[in-house]
Amino acid sequence: MTTKQLESPLYESLQAQFEIVSLQDQHEATKAYRTQAMETFRALGFPSIKNEEWRFANVLPLVKTTYEVSADKNAQISEETLAHAQSLIAAHKEDILPKLKGEEKGAYRLVTINGVFSKELSFLPDNAGITISTIGEAVDHPGYQEYFGKIVTLENNAFASLNSAMFTDGLFIELKANTVLDMPIHIIKVKLASGNALFQPRNLFIVRKNAQMDVIETYISDADNEAAILINGVSEIALEENAHFFHYDIQKGCKNIRKIQRNEAVQQKHSNYSNYTFTFPGSSFTRNNLTIHLNDEAIESHLYGLYLTAGEQLVDNHTEVHHKKPNGESNQLYKGIIMDKSKAVFNGKIYVYEDAQKTNAFQQSNNVLFSEQATVHAKPQLEIFADDVKCSHGTTIGQLNKEAIFYLKSRGIGEEQAKQLMVKAFAFDVAEKIKIPALRSYVEEMIIEEMKGH
Amino acid sequence: MLSIKNLHARVEDKEILKGLNLEVKAGEVHAIMGPNGAGKSSLASVLAGRENYEVTEGSVTLDGKDILEMAPEERAREGVFLAFQYPIEIPGVSNINFLKTALNEIRTHRGLDPMTAKEFLQKSKEKQALVEFDAKLVNRSLNEGFSGGEKKRNEIFQLAMLEPKLAILDETDSGLDIDALRIVSRGVNKLRSENNAFILITHYQRLLDYIVPDYVHVLSDGKIVKTGGKELALELEEKGYDWLK
Numbered sequence: 001m002t003t004k005q006l007e008s009p010l011y012e013s014l015q016a017q018f019e020i021v022s023l024q025d026q027h028e029a030t031k032a033y034r035t036q037a038m039e040t041f042r043a044l045g046f047p048s049i050k051n052e053e054w055r056f057a058n059v060l061p062l063v064k065t066t067y068e069v070s071a072d073k074n075a076q077i078s079e080e081t082l083a084h085a086q087s088l089i090a091a092h093k094e095d096i097l098p099k100l101k102g103e104e105k106g107a108y109r110l111v112t113i114n115g116v117f118s119k120e121l122s123f124l125p126d127n128a129g130i131t132i133s134t135i136g137e138a139v140d141h142p143g144y145q146e147y148f149g150k151i152v153t154l155e156n157n158a159f160a161s162l163n164s165a166m167f168t169d170g171l172f173i174e175l176k177a178n179t180v181l182d183m184p185i186h187i188i189k190v191k192l193a194s195g196n197a198l199f200q201p202r203n204l205f206i207v208r209k210n211a212q213m214d215v216i217e218t219y220i221s222d223a224d225n226e227a228a229i230l231i232n233g234v235s236e237i238a239l240e241e242n243a244h245f246f247h248y249d250i251q252k253g254c255k256n257i258r259k260i261q262r263n264e265a266v267q268q269k270h271s272n273y274s275n276y277t278f279t280f281p282g283s284s285f286t287r288n289n290l291t292i293h294l295n296d297e298a299i300e301s302h303l304y305g306l307y308l309t310a311g312e313q314l315v316d317n318h319t320e321v322h323h324k325k326p327n328g329e330s331n332q333l334y335k336g337i338i339m340d341k342s343k344a345v346f347n348g349k350i351y352v353y354e355d356a357q358k359t360n361a362f363q364q365s366n367n368v369l370f371s372e373q374a375t376v377h378a379k380p381q382l383e384i385f386a387d388d389v390k391c392s393h394g395t396t397i398g399q400l401n402k403e404a405i406f407y408l409k410s411r412g413i414g415e416e417q418a419k420q421l422m423v424k425a426f427a428f429d430v431a432e433k434i435k436i437p438a439l440r441s442y443v444e445e446m447i448i449e450e451m452k453g454h
Numbered sequence: 455m456l457s458i459k460n461l462h463a464r465v466e467d468k469e470i471l472k473g474l475n476l477e478v479k480a481g482e483v484h485a486i487m488g489p490n491g492a493g494k495s496s497l498a499s500v501l502a503g504r505e506n507y508e509v510t511e512g513s514v515t516l517d518g519k520d521i522l523e524m525a526p527e528e529r530a531r532e533g534v535f536l537a538f539q540y541p542i543e544i545p546g547v548s549n550i551n552f553l554k555t556a557l558n559e560i561r562t563h564r565g566l567d568p569m570t571a572k573e574f575l576q577k578s579k580e581k582q583a584l585v586e587f588d589a590k591l592v593n594r595s596l597n598e599g600f601s602g603g604e605k606k607r608n609e610i611f612q613l614a615m616l617e618p619k620l621a622i623l624d625e626t627d628s629g630l631d632i633d634a635l636r637i638v639s640r641g642v643n644k645l646r647s648e649n650n651a652f653i654l655i656t657h658y659q660r661l662l663d664y665i666v667p668d669y670v671h672v673l674s675d676g677k678i679v680k681t682g683g684k685e686l687a688l689e690l691e692e693k694g695y696d697w698l699k
Contacts, residue, residue, distance in 0.1 A: 406554070407538065
């Protein structure tokens with residue numbers, strides 16, 4: 001091992017677990033893929049902070065923990081767990097998404113409990129144009145054969161490699177050509193564990209030609225749970241010609257959740273992928289890797305991020321946008337409000353390949369430090385090999401404008417409320433990009449809620 | 455209403471106000487004039503509670519209450535209003551929501567119920583008409599992209615909505631063309647009453663042609679050095695400030 005890798009007992013135990021996972025997998029192609037991914041993982045090991053990509057996200061505390069690895073792909077959910085999940089979901093719906101209550105109004109619901117898809121708690125669209133199954137059930141589906149394992153980059157990605165080697169659960173969603181889903185799908189991932197647990201969900205979303213869907217992902221765990229839960233997730237996303245996919249990831253977990261997520265998308269001509277990654281206080285460690293490949297001409301990609309962090313939380317967003325063909329447009333807007341002793345990282349890369357003339361690529365990252373102990377690291381990186389392009393990036397790190405706060409106070413508005421107004425205003429231009437009104441008002445209310453007392 | 459006694463204030467190590475006295479009664483309009491650097495805007499800042507000013511001596515009371523101990527928002531709720539020389543642009547905060555929040559904070563402080571949306575809109579319409587403020591501006595972000603004149607008119611609109619006891623206009627006339635100056639002055643004149651008072655801080659006599667003061671004070675080197683009636687302003691216009699030193 002080089003110094004860029006960490007030694008950890010988890011690394012050893014995973015090697016052993018891999019054999020079990022591999023033996024259980026009956027699908028030859030997937031099995032071969034797992035083996036190859038495991039080799040990549042073995043070679044890479046867990047990254048240390050000497051690895052540039054992980055410089056500010058120290059995974060040592062995460063990999064020092066021993067986790068029970070869910071190796072059994074046929075795991076069943078006990079009745080007790082199911083009932084518990086049910087009550088948590090009910091509270092979740094009442095509490096945070098009153099306007100997205102499944103069949104009542106506004107959204108379909110897809111529930112997984114510890115990664116196991118629960119048909120019982122889900123409310124799925126009755127539409128022949130959509131296929132929803134577990135990733136394990138999808139192995140013979142043409143969509144799986146076409147895209148599985150072909151989107152995510154394993155090279156230099158230890159966690160994605162580990163996921164590829166050892167995933168046991170996840171979802172497969174394919175929207176057939178010309179299907180437009182009438183309501184968003186709300187995926188609720190319930191994570192319950194009595195001991196430390198590692199979950200490695202693996203999803204594949206395929207949006208075929210002229211199809212359109214909105215997906216909202218949220219996850220919940222038990223607030224009283226002390227057990228450390230590490231989620232190492234990968235989603236592969238394919239958008240075919242003129243497909244539209246609005247993908248919302250609302251991250252508000254409990255403190256015991258540690259999350260590393262890689263979303264990687266490939267896009268074809270005239271498609272539009274819009275990703276909204278909004279992270280709120282809760283989860284102690286969050287690393288989001290979002291990579292988009294604009295593989296054809298005239299593609300649009302939008303990456304909107306908001307991170308409101310508190311306590312001692314770390315939120316690290318790494319984005320990569322690959323412009324490979326002409327006339328593409330990408331737009332990144334990330335806004336951070338960093339409170340208490342929390343730490344935020346934004347690392348955004350834009351690559352414009354030699355063929356990608358007339359590319360428009362924009363990136364903006366604005367951060368407000370809300371306390372003296374808060375830190376933010378922002379690093380924009382542009383690599384441009386075409387000569388006729390418009391690219392820009394901008395990063396700001398600052399504090400709330402004191403003069404503006406004084407102005408608000410001089411009109412009778414109290415300090416805390418003045419700050420809330422300012423933060424809401426700061427987050428406004430990214431929150432307004434949310435196309436689902438109920439979700440937008442939920443996010444805006446949560447900003448105010450989480451700001452209280454700061 | 456307002457009683458300032460022997461007020462000393464400084465910014466960092468620099469003493470700006472050096473024993474200022476001023477009595478303002480309900481129904482009165484006082485103009486404060488004086489050369490650059492005399493401390494006029496500092497007086498406004500001290501009264502509104504701007505953070506970087508430190509009061510080292512003296513007292514300021516509003517209807518008998520010591521306001522120097524109060525935070526800026528408490529002073530506003532007690533009825534102090536400062537029309538800023540340079541109003542701040544706050545993108546993303548809507549003018550109307552901001553005003554509604556402010557008004558309801560002030561009402562709560564006075565033991566009144568918050569206004570309903572309907573009552574608020576009604577009041578907002580009345581006051582817009584009274585001070586000739588463009589309805590289109592009301593719905594925009596607070597001062598964002600407003601011209602200099604529009605910002606000043608927004609200050610007067612806020613003044614009309616919040617109905618303070620004491621309004622301090624800090625060089626509200628600066629940067630206004632003659633039409634805007636007339637509109638702003640008309641607004642202020644309509645808002646004058648037996649129950650409120652105004653302090654106009656200005657460089658130029660011009661404003662006082664439109665808003666006629668009861669008293670004119672000359673502030674120089676942190677103190678009021680001369681007080682007179684409205685005719686003093688004309689005299690200053692003619693002679694400048696040097697003869698007072």
